[in-house]
Amino acid sequence: MSMNIERLKEILAIPYDELVNNKDLKKEAIEFYKFIYGEKACSSCKDKFPKYYKQLMDNGIDKLTQKTASNFKLRNNIGLLQINFGSGLFISQTDAPDELCIRFLKENPKRISLFEVYPENWMDLINNVNDNEND
Numbered sequence: 001m002s003m004n005i006e007r008l009k010e011i012l013a014i015p016y017d018e019l020v021n022n023k024d025l026k027k028e029a030i031e032f033y034k035f036i037y038g039e040k041a042c043s044s045c046k047d048k049f050p051k052y053y054k055q056l057m058d059n060g061i062d063k064l065t066q067k068t069a070s071n072f073k074l075r076n077n078i079g080l081l082q083i084n085f086g087s088g089l090f091i092s093q094t095d096a097p098d099e100l101c102i103r104f105l106k107e108n109p110k111r112i113s114l115f116e117v118y119p120e121n122w123m124d125l126i127n128n129v130n131d132n133e134n135d
Contacts, residue, residue: 005064008032012057020049032056036063038080038095072101073117081114083107102126 011019011029019025027043033052034041042048074081074093083089083104091100101118105111106126112118119125 005061008056008061008064012060016053019053029053029056032060032064035094036060038090038092040080070096070101071098071117071119072096072115074114075116078114098125102129 007028011025011032014022014025019029026049030041030043030049030052033039033056037055041052072091074091074096076093078093080090080092081104083091083100084107089100089103091097091104101115102122102125105122106129109123109126112122
């Protein structure tokens with residue numbers, strides 16, 4: 001399955017009732033949700049899908065457009081990681097933007113062991129981060 005903007009637009013153009021009753025399309029929409037928002041999602045929870053769908057409709061295409069290739073990649077056995085306790089910011093296998101990874105490492109540089117790919121100058125990057133950046 002390809003996580004591209006055109007496919008997401010196709011899925012979101014399908015009427016909700018048709019989407020929710022088609023197992024394969026619903027699963028694909030949930031995969032987009034997980035990919036875009038970096039959150040776990042329950043495919044068997046009937047009461048959760050409307051929330052996923054609404055969020056995708058509200059800003060899924062914009063969020064997917066903003067995703068860019070990252071210079072960081074978590075190790076394959078790592079799931080979802082919170083940047084710092086209570087921040088509401090996460091990195092994952094599918095969503096590890098450079099700026100969040102740098103902030104994550106600034107909190108604790110030993111976390112570099114969680115990445116299989118990272119820039120050679122990662123220490124310089126975390127040392128140059130502005131501590132006053134807003135979430």
